[in-house]
Amino acid sequence: MEALRADDPAQVGPYALVGRLDAGELGQAYAGRHPAGPLVTVTVPYPHLAADPGFRDRFRADVGVTRRVAGPFVLPVDADTESPTPWLVTAGPDVPTLASAVTGGGPLPPYRIRELAVALTGALVGVREAGAALVGLEPSAVVMTPDGPRLSPFGITRLAHGDAGRSDPDAVWTLGAVLHFAATGRPPTAAPAGWQPGPPVVAEPVLAQLISDCLAASPTARPTLADLVGRLNATAVPGAVLLPPVRPRPWWRDVPASVVATAVGLAVIAVLVLSAGGSHDSFGAQPPGVAVSGIPGLPGTLPTDDGDGGDGGDGGDQPDGSQDPSDSPSATQDPIGTAATGDCFDDTGAPQTAGLRPTGCAPRTFKVVDVLHGTTDTGGCANVPEDSWNVPYPAQNLVLCLSYLYDHGSAYHAVPGDCVWGTSADSAWNGIDCQNGAFTVQKRYTGTTDGSRCNSLRDNDWVEHFTVGGRSDLDVTLCLTMNYPDDAGHATQHECMRFTGTTTRPSLHASSCGSANVVVTGRTPTYNNAKFCGTDAWATWKPDYYPKLAYTVCYRRR
Structure with a gap:
């Protein structure tokens, strides 16, 4: 930030300028401060742009659509589009963008990537509900505020018409690209047509799969906003921010104003014409289905406040005293006897006496x-x-x-061989594609939460319990083993192994001693503990949410 020059304004709107920033495509940027707020960036468009009516129209439209986009994950924008010297206020120069944060500090850790995924998904929902669509989402448009990541929507949102923006696969792809950048420090590699790139290397496998799904080559294979909200909420840690469900946008919000005006005009004309037709002297012969007001009526009568028909009758009896067939109660059906696949039931009974x-x-x-x-x-x-x-x-x-239908994740129904994942014993657990960092189900026990049954299993790393209140017969215990990058994850001292790779990126696989080329000399459940191995070579790995399952394995040539 430089000092203000003699020809720079001292104040723009309510903002006192305190320094000069870079000049951009739009105009000169300044650091400013509101009397009741933090440091902000104040951009003053160049004089030749401010004098251009076409620029004014575009600037006015950009500010207008940006103000429509609101929510906890979107940065508010202040602007004056009508003064002789227009201006725009965005986040302060002291707040980094995602681009500068990753470029300067490297890829984000998994918990920060999850915060980013939640914030950007919530921002996309806000854009959608405002009837707008993103035309560009880049790391430079994401501001890493002290309260978490926020979208800076100015210049990258446009009004959407019809279904545009409701389930925009392009916006979902750009979301995946931004998350990929946050996780790896680089944009995703362009994939040949029909080929789907694998998940990026992220210690949290749920996030890796979500990013990969957002980057699907086929737009129809990408998740919708509702899918993203559901997946992020289902795998959130206890106490984390949950996204509200995606609400359907009322159809009339997307109807162009000209169409609405035309429809209103035609309706008024129709009412006037019908009213005029009803003003003749022949009141006794109204057209069928048309009320005296001239508005088409509904067959039957409207209910009064006490629930009876508006004509004070008996609620639908025929002239001969019989009941209207349409009002006759149908024969009571047996909901269990007629149940079909997909139907759902509550149970008010017990395991042996269903209700x-x-x-x-x-x-x-x-x-x-x-x-x-x-x-x-x-x-x-x-x-x-x-x-x-x-x-x-x-x-x-x-x-x-x-x-x-268990209320804390789909892993409740997992069977041996399935892969599952959750962030802790108390978080939601869900099924997931098998990959490094996920857990594979070794054994499933029903009707118990006794984890000691898993103790005899080889390579058992974790026990997860699923309890059902009042129905212990429905409790489930899963015995789980961690999917390590290679066999070093479960190697034991004196075990023979086959070494491939390099000293900096070793790969160790179980082998008979006759074909092995290394032997394990030690193991510690701490990450990156080279000192423990002394002069021996070593391999190490850790899953972010399970530090007790980390390892450093020492080995030497046979």
């Missing part, structure tokens, strides 16, 4: 995953995926195979 009641599918309810007809043998549900509880129904000679 099923139809309900909407939601966490802590039971979803029908199969219906076995012609039997009351519950054994047929044993091979049904995600089956949790089986209810025989002798009255209809059937069995309902029910899946419990």
